[in-house]
Amino acid sequence: MATAAAHQTDSTAAFHSDDASAGADGFERAFDAAVAADERIEPRDWMPDAYRSTLIRQIAQHAHSEIIGMQPEANWITRAPSLRRKAILMAKVQDEAGHGLYLYSAAETLGASREELLDKLHSGRQKYSSIFNYPTLTWADVGAIGWLVDGAAITNQVPLCRCSYGPYARAMVRVCKEESFHQRQGYELLLALSRGTPEQHAMAQDAVDRWWWPSLMMFGPPDDESQHSAQSMAWKIKRHSNDELRQRFVDICVPQAESLGLTLPDPDLTWNEERGHHDFGAIDWTEFWDVLKGNGPCNEQRLTQRRRAHEEGAWVREAAAAHAAKRAARTARTTETTGATQA
Amino acid sequence: MTTTVPASAALSLGDDALVLSHRLGEWAGHAPVLEEEVALANIALDLLGQARVLLSLVGDEDELAYLREERAFRNLQLVEQPNGDFAHTIARQLFFSTYQHLMYAGLAAGDGPFAPLAAKAVKEVAYHRDHAEQWTVRLGDGTKESHGRMQRACEALWRFTGEMFQPVEGLDIDGERLETAWLKSVTEVLGRATLTLPTGPQSGAWTAGAGRQGLHTESFGRMVAEMQHLHRSHPGASW
Numbered sequence: 170m171a172t173a174a175a176h177q178t179d180s181t182a183a184f185h186s187d188d189a190s191a192g193a194d195g196f197e198r199a200f201d202a203a204v205a206a207d208e209r210i211e212p213r214d215w216m217p218d219a220y221r222s223t224l225i226r227q228i229a230q231h232a233h234s235e236i237i238g239m240q241p242e243a244n245w246i247t248r249a250p251s252l253r254r255k256a257i258l259m260a261k262v263q264d265e266a267g268h269g270l271y272l273y274s275a276a277e278t279l280g281a282s283r284e285e286l287l288d289k290l291h292s293g294r295q296k297y298s299s300i301f302n303y304p305t306l307t308w309a310d311v312g313a314i315g316w317l318v319d320g321a322a323i324t325n326q327v328p329l330c331r332c333s334y335g336p337y338a339r340a341m342v343r344v345c346k347e348e349s350f351h352q353r354q355g356y357e358l359l360l361a362l363s364r365g366t367p368e369q370h371a372m373a374q375d376a377v378d379r380w381w382w383p384s385l386m387m388f389g390p391p392d393d394e395s396q397h398s399a400q401s402m403a404w405k406i407k408r409h410s411n412d413e414l415r416q417r418f419v420d421i422c423v424p425q426a427e428s429l430g431l432t433l434p435d436p437d438l439t440w441n442e443e444r445g446h447h448d449f450g451a452i453d454w455t456e457f458w459d460v461l462k463g464n465g466p467c468n469e470q471r472l473t474q475r476r477r478a479h480e481e482g483a484w485v486r487e488a489a490a491a492h493a494a495k496r497a498a499r500t501a502r503t504t505e506t507t508g509a510t511q512a
Numbered sequence: 513m514t515t516t517v518p519a520s521a522a523l524s525l526g527d528d529a530l531v532l533s534h535r536l537g538e539w540a541g542h543a544p545v546l547e548e549e550v551a552l553a554n555i556a557l558d559l560l561g562q563a564r565v566l567l568s569l570v571g572d573e574d575e576l577a578y579l580r581e582e583r584a585f586r587n588l589q590l591v592e593q594p595n596g597d598f599a600h601t602i603a604r605q606l607f608f609s610t611y612q613h614l615m616y617a618g619l620a621a622g623d624g625p626f627a628p629l630a631a632k633a634v635k636e637v638a639y640h641r642d643h644a645e646q647w648t649v650r651l652g653d654g655t656k657e658s659h660g661r662m663q664r665a666c667e668a669l670w671r672f673t674g675e676m677f678q679p680v681e682g683l684d685i686d687g688e689r690l691e692t693a694w695l696k697s698v699t700e701v702l703g704r705a706t707l708t709l710p711t712g713p714q715s716g717a718w719t720a721g722a723g724r725q726g727l728h729t730e731s732f733g734r735m736v737a738e739m740q741h742l743h744r745s746h747p748g749a750s751w
Binding site: 240369 | 537541542543544550553554567598649651658738750751
């Protein structure tokens with residue numbers, strides 16, 4: 170346990186030790202005390218069932234988002250307009266697969282298996298971020314995804330680096346480092362387009378126009394409609410409300426858009442001196458719920474591609490398993506023979 | 513860079529890496545397991561890195577990649593072959609990475625103009641070769657289905673292997689020795705994989721040396737069209 174020393178405090182000793190005599194109430198009190206003291210919960214620690222299942226759901230859906238999120242960008246790998254951009258994009262898509270792997274591993278520490286989680290994704294029982302149901306129609310979309318989508322993801326994920334569940338928090342530290350790198354690359358891609366030919370500038374503006382609102386939707390429904398928020402905040406899985414994070418994101422993006430020389434597609438966007446924040450227009454929540462329900466522009470396509478990759482890869486995974494079993498059997502036989510000879 | 517490398521050789525090796533990298537990039541989001549998403553992208557990135565160094569020795573990397581017609585590419589026909597199923601991709605990787613590893617090891621050991629570049633690339637390529645060999649053995653010695661697919665893939669790609677041992681202008685390698693070492697290695701791996709070494713022709717008018725002369729197979733034109741489309745749509749733009 171990474172924070173074992175920190176855990177040996179009076180309030181939480183029973184909880185972290187495997188002392189069954191503490192009783193269920195004792196465990197729960199100790200868990201609450203650990204969360205209140207900002208300690209990390211680790212895989213072998215006792216935790217409420219609902220905390221475990223909420224985390225499995227959230228981490229799994231985060232992992233699914235990473236791997237579905239490879240598709241809209243991979244769509245442009247073979248058409249990237251320079252070798253430098255192609256290398257950057259390939260590296261990014263590779264990082265996303267890596268993030269998927271860390272996150273499935275983090276979910277597995279809670280007793281889920283990657284196979285079972287993938288099965289839930291493929292059967293539509295678990296979701297992924299609604300943003301990846303939008304299509305990448307031009308090269309500039311790759312930049313808009315980097316700047317806005319990764320920017321929104323970072324705003325969401327940085328507080329998760331302090332999440333109460335240790336393995337998730339540690340995965341987030343690694344993920345955020347790479348994400349912020351991707352975000353800067355996306356910004357830089359858009360900047361090159363914005364300062365390029367008139368056609369390139371128009372391409373960049375069009376991409377920002379299409380990705381802005383969906384990016385704001387990434388923070389989830391408004392606070393008064395967010396069903397998991399209160400409990401997640403009490404458990405310190407979540408540190409800030411959806412609307413707080415959305416506001417933070419808008420405030421960050423406005424000056425960045427200005428320095429990009431691009432506009433944000435919101436006529437109501439203005440600085441509010443009194444609040445010290447930008448006011449912004451109303452989000453189309455009908456669109457949000459539609460996309461979430463599976464009726465976005467690419468929902469069908471994304472899930473079909475994911476399922477197909479999995480189904481068409483089945484024979485490869487079976488081969489790997491069969492070969493591993495044969496090797497294990499051969500090793501066992503060799504050990505037996507060697508053992509017999511020695512005896 | 514002041515090293516004078518023979519342009520035709522740099523172009524041949526650079527185009528091999530560029531084209532194979534592109535093919536591997538097509539796998540992104542389609543691989544059979546997440547670990548292979550990472551591995552295939554990793555190999556594609558290594559190859560793209562090699563291509564950029566090699567093409568830059570000849571001229572502007574983007575001009576060379578995006579503004580040449582298909583007849584001006586000098587890559588082997590092997591690397592332009594479509595991905596097919598995972599077994600086809602692995603067979604192509606096995607044949608090519610074994611060749612590339614032996615060739616770069618030879619160049620790195622010498623004192624020719626490619627020695628410094630080869631010394632760096634050989635480390636990456638050793639990993640690619642290891643990856644391909646491991647998968648060849650897993651698929652060959654896996655299930656009945658994977659065995660059949662791997663055998664068919666080796667046979668389908670065999671005719672493109674002879675080209676690797678043809679002389680390349682400006683490249684100081686002994687084609688015969690390379691072929692002997694390559695055949696020994698591939699035979700050994702296929703044996704471990706319980707596969708049979710293909711017996712079909714590997715040389716002839718339409719296989720040996722054709723890619724290096726700019727004669728490619730039909731699918732290559734479409735690959736190039738896709739690769740170059742955006743760049744060509746915005747003449748003179750920078751990205």
